[in-house]
Amino acid sequence: xxxxxxxxxxxxxxxxxxxILSYLEVFTQTGLWLMAPFGATTVLVFGVxxxxxxxxxxxxxxxxxxxxxxxxxxxxxxxYPWSLALATGLAITLMLATKTTHPPAGANPMLIMMTxxxxxxxxxxxxxxxxxxxxxxxxxNKSLQRYLSVKA
Numbered sequence: 001x002x003x004x005x006x007x008x009x010x011x012x013x014x015x016x017x018x019x020i021l022s023y024l025e026v027f028t029q030t031g032l033w034l035m036a037p038f039g040a041t042t043v044l045v046f047g048v049x050x051x052x053x054x055x056x057x058x059x060x061x062x063x064x065x066x067x068x069x070x071x072x073x074x075x076x077x078x079x080y081p082w083s084l085a086l087a088t089g090l091a092i093t094l095m096l097a098t099k100t101t102h103p104p105a106g107a108n109p110m111l112i113m114m115t116x117x118x119x120x121x122x123x124x125x126x127x128x129x130x131x132x133x134x135x136x137x138x139x140x141n142k143s144l145q146r147y148l149s150v151k152a
Contacts (some may be wrong), residue, residue, distance in 0.1 A: 006144060014042035015139035019134055021125075024132075028048075032125040035111060037063070038133060040104035045137035053102055056134045058095075062102025066091035067126045070112030071119055079113045088114060 017040065025033040044054035051140075073079070073087040087109035090125065095101040112121060 008107060009140070009144050009147070010046040013136065014046040016140070017042055017046075019138040020136070021129055021132060025125075029111075032053040032121070033049075033129055033132075035108075035125050035129065037104040037107045037111065038129055041102070041130070041133055042109075042137075043134055044102070044104070046140060049137065051142045052054075056138075058100050058102040059097065059137075060130050061100035062095050062105035062118055063126050063130045064105075064122065065094050065098065065100060067112060067122055069094065070109035071122060073109060073118070074113045074116060079116070084110050084113055093132065110123040 018034075019135050021033045021038065029116050041059060044051060048054055069091040073083050074119060077083050078086075088106060092101075092106055095105065108126070111117075
């Protein structure tokens with residue numbers, strides 16, 4: 001019974017978080033708040049919050065490291081089939097070496113390179129978005145823990 005409620009509440013937490021980011025993008029002039037890998041990030045943060053891959057350190061640093069790799073490549077190397085592959089492989093290597101692996105962040109180098117982003121992309125949407133996801137994940141998951149412990 002608790003699993004059924006957890007699934008529903010985790011989905012609602014992800015929905016609320018992505019809605020916040022979506023509305024911030026629509027109603028503010030401060031830049032981007034969304035990027036596609038955030039959908040996959042919310043699967044981990046809300047769906048399997050105890051996973052090492054869903055921990056705040058992994059979510060934040062994984063996205064920042066991999067986005068930085070994409071920005072270095074788009075700025076200094078260029079966008080070619082081989083550089084897309086190399087940047088993604090390098091981002092994976094860095095996340096694994098720093099113990100900050102976050103699978104959705106593996107898409108960041110390709111996203112950044114294919115859309116020609118600038119360094120401002122690192123702050124918005126990458127950093128601002130992951131901070132909101134992590135804070136919302138903490139709040140929702142703490143609420144779920146309390147709710148499920150009361151029901152047990």
